[in-house]
Amino acid sequence: MVIPISQWIDNIPRGIASKLNFDGDSMAPFVTDYGGINRAAPPTAIFCPSSAEDIAALLRFAYDSDSPFPVAAWGNGGSTRGQAFAPGGVVINMAALRVGGRRISVSVDGMYVDVGGEQLWISVLEETLRHGLSLRSCVDYLYLTVGGTLSNGGIGGMVFRHGPHVCSVLELDVITGKGEMITCSPELNSDLFYGVLGGLGQLGVITRARIGLRSAPARVRWLRLFYTDFDSFTRDQEFLISLSHPDGFDYIEGQALLNHQKVDDPTFYSNEDTERINRLAAEFDRMYFLEGAVFFDSASEADQKVEGLLKQLSFNPGFAISKDVNHLDFLNRVHIEMTHRQSSMTGDDSCTTCFHPWIHILVPMSRIRDIHDGVLKGILQNTIPKGVILFYPMNKNRWNDIMTGVAPDEEVFYTVESLWTASTEEEWKSFDARNNEIIEFCDRQGIKFKKYWPHYTTQADWERHFGLTKWKKFVQLKQRYDPKAVLSPGQQIFKVIE
Ligand code: FAD
Known part of the structure; x- marks a missing residue:
């Protein structure tokens, strides 16, 4: 006690x-x-x-x-x-460590940035971009802290090529549960270094991270390609993540739209596109869009590259929407959209008391059809989603299995995220009941998923989550x-x- x-x-x-x-x-x-x-x-x-x-x-x-x-x-x-x-x-x-100045220092020659664990990614990027440098990989939402993200992993649409955030970390300062201040890296105190990355805050508080950078592109061509056929959608995603730099997109994600769900995002679509897409959505129970981006310095090179790639893809003809934005606006797109949405909401939807019963699982590619049939077509068949369902693949060879964070045991796996928003506790319970059904379905079907950003309450579940070997190592590190x-x-x- x-x-x-x-x-x-x-x-x-x-x-x-x-x-x-x-x-x-x-x-x-x-x-x-x-x-x-x-x-x-x-x-x-x-x-x-x-x-x-x-x-x-x-x-x-x-x-x-x-x-x-x-x-x-x-x-x-x-x-x-x-x-x-x-x-x-x-x-x-x-956040108290953010008072009185940003603890962010960029080394242009070293192509890295030293940042306090308390810093938000938006601040990190604002600083690195002043030097023409950017993050290799990036979460979708930049108002998360460096320490909180690295304790989980940090995933987004660049992971297929650069791995999660934790894979760009070069060095950490960590304060352990005994109050020792330890600097660690792959060469120095490496057990602590790899243990802390994806370590759910269990081994120490991250007070500084050194993170590798890349040159920042001038602009970003941001695309959404619509599909009414699931197999074409996933085949194209898998093809695109198989291409290496400089071929292919620099960012790939995707979403599922269920039960005639409409698009409603004036920060991306024109009124005319919104109407066109929603007419298509009215015809189909499920629709999908692949979200891609090409980072570029020369617009004509981007034109050529995108044109070449689109020819190889099987989206619904005429349903490729694109726009050019600056690099920071692209990386900050979720916040920009959230801010816009909140400012136009009223009443219960205004989210002054919003709940977010999110579920986020990583699923081996070999079982993604089962998720489609059992979850999108099955468990969620009558659900009008309030929120988004993210659906995109990544390459396992970009993850480092020595770290505490876990991923499914297959060369390609998908992230499947239901990011629900509920206005009342009752609605929260109803969405969460569906989350539980999804997990039960996966268990029944023997789908070897991993929860990202996991939540379990029994040791048996944690052991199962990490797998016996990793669990034993984690207990020793603890x-x-x-x-x-x-x-x-x-x-x-x-x-x-x-
Ligand atoms: P908190 O929620 O405050 O903390 C999370 C855990 O980390 C706690 O256990 C805490 O004790 C520990 N912790 C916090 N700081 C430190 C530190 N300095 N050292 C050690 N442990 C620490 N995740 C993604 O990977 N990709 C995304 O695109 C993404 N988008 C998101 C969008 C939204 C709107 C939200 C709310 C979350 C999103 N997440 C995403 C999840 C996010 O990675 C987690 O919420 C993560 O915990 C970071 O949030 P935080 O910095 O607020 O940490």
């Missing part, structure tokens, strides 16, 4: 006492995350560090205390199942770097050891 911090309040080291806030009002932002539904007990205190040393001092105190207490780094609260909660313990408000299991309790993997 964890003893409430209020009972040892007198023992708090002087250097960090003023950075702990016990005031009930200060807890409010840290008891609900993006998911909106998880109601764990509140933390006892919020910690606002001014430096990485402050975090080390807090963790040393938590570890050395007669009654060790849980501590969770809170990135930007982008979790959906309470993963950054610390019931009864201390939440580290990483014993070495966080032996009292104080870190990130909201993941529900280990319990604090007294």
Whole structure:
């Protein structure tokens, strides 16, 4: 049992006492995350560090205390199942490290950037682009922190070529569950380095990451190609991810539109395109679009490349929509669209109290037809989606299996994400019931999926998630770097050891 911090309040080291806030009002932002539904007990205190040393001092105190207490780094609260909660313990408000200047430093010669774990990707990109450099791989939504993302993996439409974010990391500064500050890389303390990447915050708090960069393109040709035939859609996606640089697209994703779902995104489509696409959607129960992008410096070269590629694809004739945008607007497209959508919403849809019961699984390519038939045509056959269903493949050889994060055991696998938005708790439950049906379906059919951004509550499920070999290694690393299991309790993997 964890003893409430209020009972040892007198023992708090002087250097960090003023950075702990016990005031009930200060807890409010840290008891609900993006998911909106998880109601764990509140933390006892919020910690606002001014430096990485402050975090080390807090963790040393938590570890050395007669009654060790849980501590969770809170990135930007982008979790959906309470993963950054610390019931009864201390939440580290990483945003406090963003006050007073960005901890972001670009090395043009080294082609890398050193960033604080608390930084948002949007800030990282704004800084690197000032030097003509960009990230190799990038999440779809840039208002997530570097530390929170690297604790999961960081996937998006460039993963097929460059791997997830974790594969671009060159070096980390990590504060372990014992309060030690350790620099690690593939050469130095490599067990900690690979353990932390995709390690769900279990081995340490990332306070700095060195991330490899690439030259930034001037512009991006952004395309959406519509399909009414699932096999053509997936065949084209798989063909495109098989092409290597400089052939092919630089970014590939895709979405499924169910039950005559309409498109409604004025940040991408003209009114005329919207009407045309929605007329097609009215005819088909399911429709799909492949989203691609070509990064370019010369428009004529992009014209030539895109023209050559489109000839080899089987989308519905006349349904290739494209536009040219600058690189940052492309990478920031989800935020731009979300902001636009929110500003035009009213009433219940305005999302002042939105819930997000998301499900995100990685599925071997050999079983993607089963997902189509059992999930899109089956479980979701009467669902009018509120939100998007992402559906796109990636290459396993771009992932590094030595890291803690896991992926299916097949050369190509798909990400399938139902990113639901619910306006009421009842609606949340109804979407979540379907999420559970999807997982049960996969289990029944023997589909060897992996949850990305996983959420489990029993050790047996975690063991199954990691697979026995990786699980044993993870447990050993936990014993070495966080032996009292104080870190990130909201993941529900280990319990604090007294
Ligand atoms: P939090 O939710 O605050 O924390 C997540 C976990 O990481 C917690 O366990 C926390 O304790 C731990 N943690 C936080 N900071 C650190 C740190 N510095 N060191 C160690 N552990 C830490 N993911 C993708 O891969 N691709 C996407 O395109 C994508 N899009 C998203 C879009 C939206 C709108 C949202 C809400 C999420 C999206 N995600 C995506 C998921 C995202 O990767 C996770 O939410 C991730 O946890 C990052 O969010 P965060 O920085 O707010 O971390």
